[in-house]
Amino acid sequence: MQRVLSVAAGDRVTLRKPHPCGGFDWTVTRTGADIGLICLSCGRRVMLDREEFERRVRCVTPASAEEEAR
Numbered sequence: 001m002q003r004v005l006s007v008a009a010g011d012r013v014t015l016r017k018p019h020p021c022g023g024f025d026w027t028v029t030r031t032g033a034d035i036g037l038i039c040l041s042c043g044r045r046v047m048l049d050r051e052e053f054e055r056r057v058r059c060v061t062p063a064s065a066e067e068e069a070r
Helices: 050-056 064-069
Strands: 012-015 025-030 034-039 045-049 057-061
Touching: 034 050, 045 050, 050 057
Parallel strands: none
Antiparallel strands: 012 025, 012 057, 025 034, 034 045
């Protein structure tokens, strides 16, 4: 049985490969069977199915941790 990666809307994620604009960092906008993401470099919105997302993700920073850093 495969463990499901827990992410929530507002979390910041870093993916393994860069977006064509050169950015690695994304914000999660939607969760479920598909994960909605917005590129923090160019603002492009994409949807990845959960299996593809979990394969590509390198690091997840919860939204609450970002607010504490500010």
